[in-house]
Amino acid sequence: MTMTRRELLTTIGVTAGTGAMYTAMASLGFAQESSYTGPVELTGDPGGARVLVLGAGLAGMTAAMELRAAGYEVQVLEYREKAGGRCWTLRGGDTYTELGGATQEVDFEEGNYFNPGPWRIPYNHHAILDYCRRLGVELQPFIQENHNAYLHRSDAFDGKPQRYREVASDFRGHVAELLAKATNGGALDEEVTEEDRALLLEALRDYGSLTEEYEYVMSEETSDFRGFERWPGGGRNAEGVPSQPMDLETLLDSRLWRWLPDAETVHHQQAIFQPVGGMDRIAQAFEREVGDLITYNAKVVTLHQDENGVTASYVDAQEPGEVTEVTADWCVCTIPFSILGQIQHNFSGTKAQAISTMYYAGGFKAGLEFKRRFWEEDEHIYGGITYTDLPISLISYPSNDYLSQGGGVLLGAYNWGANAYQFNAMQPEERTKWVVEYGSRIHPQYTEEFKTGVSVPWHKVPWVLGCYGIWEDRERDYEETARMGEGERIALAGEHLSYLPGWQEGAILSALDAIQQLHERATQ
Amino acid sequence: MNPIKTTILPFALLAAGMATAQENLPPVEVPEGEPVSEFRTFDPTEEEFENFRGAGNIPHEGGEAVYNAVCSGCHMPDGQGAVGAGEYPALADNELLAAPGYPIYMVVHGQAAMPPFGSLLDDQQIADVVNYVRSHFGNDFVEGEFGEAAPEDVAATRE
Incomplete structure (x- = not known):
């Protein structure tokens, strides 16, 4: 008898403990989704060494929390009046002033919110999930893929949005039919053995809900996937009436298939989560741990290191005047390079090059509150995402408070590139006007139900000047920039020092790597 | 379609x-x-x-239109730039714009936090917007010793 992989692992777990099991799992191809292998262990006494942490986003607060626990004396400098950085949520009563001076006053109902930055956490982002676990941040499922949401292009189906399930089912069915025809027609005889051809045909029939003759047609079976003309019910007159699939040419020409794989990348596939109440619940949880270490409204203006330590100076972010100098033995700098590049520093070589050449992506998001949850009430869309070729790119429905009375907040736009630049150049009311205008082409209820909106183009965000860092030449500069060089006392961290740009997981993993390097130096 | x-x-x-x-x-x-x-x-x-x-592109034509649609987002409608944790430099009264080569390079390739716009704007758009900022916001360089930026200058900068 051969053991299954699971049986083998259970045996190892029982006899050798979980550590051995983890190693065994890794060698068998499990558990390699992240470099996170559990809470960081910083053993050895740093002897009260002082660490200056620059930035109180997730990277900075991770570093501060773990370094204090390891025995360091920690001080954190933060530009904003609160912690979190891009881990940020806007709620009713909040105000936000962007570069250029425009202030938006958020007028959402109690309980409604909008995450201008990160908004979801995939199952394989082990580090941030573990911090949520340790810090007691409650998570709930984020609906990424909703078969009842829409796919929309202005030039397809007369601009009428199509249900995701119809496009997905029909695309799968037609592709299965074509492949079955090709297989039966002998087109694959060179590629597939006779035995496998039979298996392939069987698989295609299952996969595409094909008939005995390998055709994708209107039927109860195909309607079980794409939806019915009249849905099955109960009581009298309850029999379902199948719906007619769209033909292959229409489907291909529509180009709606381009969004089908979006929810299937490892960063978007189920299970994927959001914190209950807004992404900044994570920031708040960290802040509860390390808030006493943070100096707020501190705008760093210089940063220097030498063989003896680190010296930084800062001014008040609102009323710059008096310069305060801070010294420490070590430093974890999480300041985005868009800003670090403008601070007087003495990095050199590759690091200086990376700092001065990293540019920041533009990204734009808008949160719209409507007087009622018409997407649920009228269209039976509970969470998930509608994709469109309009400049708003997508509409995402709240993955929480389903069926509740009162208003709800949609993500009304989330775009990049040329569209984001143009939204960035607009004032808040103008942005909202366009977002509502475009969204109304998918949901006509917008016109009647719109209540208020708030939007954030990331190039106008004062504390980061962009959305996430883009390397001029990552292959050339990354490793050396992420490594504490010989004699250096500053470790760099943040999402920009990860291969998960823009993800909170990247920020935390880079912070953990930075403090491990720092700790190794400090306890040598 | x-x-x-x-x-x-x-x-x-x-x-x-x-x-x-x-x-x-x-x-x-x-x-x-x-x-x-x-x-x-x-x-x-x-x-x-x-x-x-x-x-994937910016449709606007003419320096002013391109400036207002894109550049003004960071450098602001009056060219005064903006200051946060870092800053967007003012283009107003900016001697660095005297010769067209520098602003052309900046727009095509980006620099520091500024993204490159070479793939979003064509040669004419870049020449136009460079001349626009060099002749507005208190700048008077198009009439000066270095003259106008031409699309050919942009094309050369791309190489």
């Missing part, structure tokens, strides 16, 4: 005055075979039609 048509079409119809924006007005007349949704929340002005014509 031509993908380029996707976002142009509704605006083209709007431009032709076929759409209505005010509430309670009759729905848009839809020419046969021309897809457009009938809902409108406002009437974009002629200038506004220029927005968002393509996800």
Whole structure:
């Protein structure tokens, strides 16, 4: 008898403990989704060494929390009046002033919110999930893929949005039919053995809900996937009436298939989560741990290191005047390079090059509150995402408070590139006007139900000047920039020092790597 | 179907005055075979039609239009720049704009936190916007010793 992989692992777990099991799992191809292998262990006494942490986003607060626990004396400098950085949520009563001076006053109902930055956490982002676990941040499922949401292009189906399930089912069915025809027609005889051809045909029939003759047609079976003309019910007159699939040419020409794989990348596939109440619940949880270490409204203006330590100076972010100098033995700098590049520093070589050449992506998001949850009430869309070729790119429905009375907040736009630049150049009311205008082409209820909106183009965000860092030449500069060089006392961290740009997981993993390097130096 | 048509079409119809924006007005007349949704929340002005014509490029023509559609987001409508944790430099009264080579390079390749716009703007657009900032906001360099930026200068900078 051969053991299954699971049986083998259970045996190892029982006899050798979980550590051995983890190693065994890794060698068998499990558990390699992240470099996170559990809470960081910083053993050895740093002897009260002082660490200056620059930035109180997730990277900075991770570093501060773990370094204090390891025995360091920690001080954190933060530009904003609160912690979190891009881990940020806007709620009713909040105000936000962007570069250029425009202030938006958020007028959402109690309980409604909008995450201008990160908004979801995939199952394989082990580090941030573990911090949520340790810090007691409650998570709930984020609906990424909703078969009842829409796919929309202005030039397809007369601009009428199509249900995701119809496009997905029909695309799968037609592709299965074509492949079955090709297989039966002998087109694959060179590629597939006779035995496998039979298996392939069987698989295609299952996969595409094909008939005995390998055709994708209107039927109860195909309607079980794409939806019915009249849905099955109960009581009298309850029999379902199948719906007619769209033909292959229409489907291909529509180009709606381009969004089908979006929810299937490892960063978007189920299970994927959001914190209950807004992404900044994570920031708040960290802040509860390390808030006493943070100096707020501190705008760093210089940063220097030498063989003896680190010296930084800062001014008040609102009323710059008096310069305060801070010294420490070590430093974890999480300041985005868009800003670090403008601070007087003495990095050199590759690091200086990376700092001065990293540019920041533009990204734009808008949160719209409507007087009622018409997407649920009228269209039976509970969470998930509608994709469109309009400049708003997508509409995402709240993955929480389903069926509740009162208003709800949609993500009304989330775009990049040329569209984001143009939204960035607009004032808040103008942005909202366009977002509502475009969204109304998918949901006509917008016109009647719109209540208020708030939007954030990331190039106008004062504390980061962009959305996430883009390397001029990552292959050339990354490793050396992420490594504490010989004699250096500053470790760099943040999402920009990860291969998960823009993800909170990247920020935390880079912070953990930075403090491990720092700790190794400090306890040598 | 031509993908380029996707976002142009509704605006083209709007431009032709076929759409209505005010509430309670009759729905848009839809020419046969021309897809457009009938809902409108406002009437974009002629200038506004220029927005968002393509996800991968900036449709605006002329230095002022390009500046207002893109550059003004960070350098601000008055060219004064903005200051946060870091800053966007002011273009107003900026001697660095005296010769066209530097601003052309900046727009094409980006620098520091500034993204490159070489793939979003064509040679003419870049030359136009460079000349615009060199002749506005207190700058008077187009008439100066270095003269105008030409599309050919932009093309050379791309290489």
